[in-house]
Amino acid sequence: MTLDEGIHIHDKNSFIRTNAFLYVFKNIQTAKIAVISGPPGCGKTSVAHLTAVTFREIYNYTVIFVSNPTQIINLIDSSTKQIFVIDDIVGKHYLDDDSLHTWRKYANQIKEILSQSEKTKLIVTCRSYIYRNNKFSLIRLPHIHCDMLADEMA
Numbered sequence: 001m002t003l004d005e006g007i008h009i010h011d012k013n014s015f016i017r018t019n020a021f022l023y024v025f026k027n028i029q030t031a032k033i034a035v036i037s038g039p040p041g042c043g044k045t046s047v048a049h050l051t052a053v054t055f056r057e058i059y060n061y062t063v064i065f066v067s068n069p070t071q072i073i074n075l076i077d078s079s080t081k082q083i084f085v086i087d088d089i090v091g092k093h094y095l096d097d098d099s100l101h102t103w104r105k106y107a108n109q110i111k112e113i114l115s116q117s118e119k120t121k122l123i124v125t126c127r128s129y130i131y132r133n134n135k136f137s138l139i140r141l142p143h144i145h146c147d148m149l150a151d152e153m154a
Contacts, residue, residue: 038148
């Protein structure tokens, strides 16, 4: 579902542009994929949404919220500026093996699509302990890691 289809996200005027937002916003400009990790309730989703909305306002991107890689494959349009947002990429409370398997299955296709499109970006969130799980690295998508607990994000 795109932002234009009526998903209400944050009132941008009530969100303070934190160092975490600035870090993600700056780095996703040159990267294709950003993974925002942190503990529950630290603002990962808010930063992801605000970053996507800011890309919409400044660079005229279409914001698309998805939950799995097949949705990206089905919705991607290389002629349009798109930023996909996925909250809790492989599970909210634990690493879901089925979700991980799906991402592993489509990772190369997603990587290929993103490498061919200058206009497509992907922002995902996950909890710190899921990101640190050795299985997470099996997804093998090149990304910048934005750790909400890192000094540069504080």
